Amino acid sequence: MNLALADIRHGIGRFLITCVGIGLLLGVALSMVGIYQGVVREALALTRSLGAELWVVEQGTRGPFAEASRVPGDVREMVARIPGVAAAGGLTLRTAEAEGPQGRIRLQVVGYEPGRPGGPGSLVEGRALGGARFELVADARSGLPLGATLHLGADRYRVVGITRGLVASGGDPLVFATLRDSQEMQFRQAPPAARRALAAGALPAVTDTVNAVVAVLHPGADPSAVAETVRRWKHLSALTAAEQEDLLTRSVVQRARMQLGIFTVVLLFVSGVIIALIIYTMTMDKRREIATLKLIGAPDRTIAGLVLQQAMLIGAFGFVAGLVLLLSVRDHFPRAVELGVFEVAVMAGVTATICLLASVLSIRAALRIDPQQALGG
Structure with a gap:
């Protein structure tokens, strides 16, 4: 029997609410990534649409x-x-x-x-x-x-x-x-x-x-x-199409890109902290259950697997919920939200890494639980 799935079925309501909350947070992080990519695409949209290979401007x-x-x-x-x-x-x-x-x-x-x-x-x-x-x-x-x-x-x-x-x-x-x-x-x-x-x-x-x-x-x-x-x-100067695109991405929208990039990193860090706190709280709420497992001789890898699987399931369901929410509302954003397969795959990997790191603290805490707590009040 999979203990993680059994525990989730026992508290399915709490699990779904937790996933929705994580999904909203990850949805905002995904939107920042999409807006970051959209700023670059919008900056280059006109030059690429014109198909110009040379720009002649004032000296x-x-x-x-x-x-x-x-x-x-x-x-x-x-x-x-x-x-x-x-x-x-x-x-x-x-x-x-x-x-x-x-x-x-x-x-x-x-x-x-x-x-x-x-x-x-x-x-x-x-x-x-x-x-x-x-x-x-x-x-x-x-x-x-x-x-x-x-x-x-x-x-x-x-x-x-x-x-x-x-x-x-x-x-x-x-x-x-x-x-x-x-x-x-x-x-x-x-x-x-x-x-x-x-x-x-x-x-x-x-x-x-x-x-x-x-x-x-x-x-x-x-x-x-x-x-x-x-x-x-x-009295004239000239730029090739490559030089014009480089100028747009490195000069015209550079500050906006930096601001969005920094905000995305901060948001992912906050997401990691919140996920870690949620997983830790869920683990501590199961102290007696974990103590009972230890009392009947369950190995440490079983307890670690319980915590890790729940963390990864929360991250997976939350990521999917955030992605579906963002895709359903991104057309209403004032700026373009560009999310390709590569961006989604990278964010999925980042989410999995955050959940993995966030579960480490909870696993250490679970392994320190005294089996005697199963017999206490």
């Missing part, structure tokens, strides 16, 4: 995601003529707030030229942008349905396409507009400001400005060599 800057970058719009033609470049397109990025169907939303507006690099990789609904003005392709996380309208700047835009999984590094959903519309939103002055500038003798604002030029290379072209060609121009 002395590290790209539009890390700091401000402005280059003349005609740079895209210069980049397109570099040997090895198949196509190039201008790109603008700006953060905006708009009144949506479900209230005010914060968006990252990406402006690109339809037919050139810079647009969303794929749509789940609707169509891509064409030649018409004041149209948007929005990510599903924005809550904007197909056909919805919203004000951006001084104009009203209509959603004609929906993407999925495209958000900025800060978690704001992306919307794509034509380059001309985006440039006007970002660089056009309001009429009163323009009149004051003209009265003061200032030149009209130049709107043919972009934050970066993205390029797609011919098959076999060396991105590093093409980037080095661009860097020879004294």
Whole structure:
């Protein structure tokens, strides 16, 4: 007879409540791991969706995601003529707030030229942008349905396409507009400001400005060599796709990754302490039963197995409960929760290790129990 299972059946209610409590704790730990992975995926979502192999930015800057970058719009033609470049397109990025169907939303507006690099990789609904003005392709996380309208700047835009999984590094959903519309939103002055500038003798604002030029290379072209060609121009800098991803993960989201990582480690440590206390309490509640086993000649390995099996069963049931809970609610999180097979397997191993270590104290305490306690009051 398996003593651990027999003891669990005897107090099944308490065991299930304990597993649910452990499951909630492990579910929070799993969510931290998922959010940690989601931060990285969200930071790289736009760059990977664009498929750009080269980013041309203002000299002395590290790209539009890390700091401000402005280059003349005609740079895209210069980049397109570099040997090895198949196509190039201008790109603008700006953060905006708009009144949506479900209230005010914060968006990252990406402006690109339809037919050139810079647009969303794929749509789940609707169509891509064409030649018409004041149209948007929005990510599903924005809550904007197909056909919805919203004000951006001084104009009203209509959603004609929906993407999925495209958000900025800060978690704001992306919307794509034509380059001309985006440039006007970002660089056009309001009429009163323009009149004051003209009265003061200032030149009209130049709107043919972009934050970066993205390029797609011919098959076999060396991105590093093409980037080095661009860097020879004294007023421009360039990053390959690998350098842009490295910059995003090591600079733009590094602090968020560190904070989530530290919080995850602390949470796992707390989980280990709580599991150890629960197992110890359950073991001490069975002092008389353990003393009786010793009195009838049960070996120490039987008693150690009783405690260890219960600890591992609590960890296993708690882990499954936490995983099921997280998978059922993760779509409602404000940030992406990315849990793959590898992350789940690693967390299962960490949970098993925590339960194993947590049972050591209880096993030592159980082995010290005097068999005479079975005869006491």
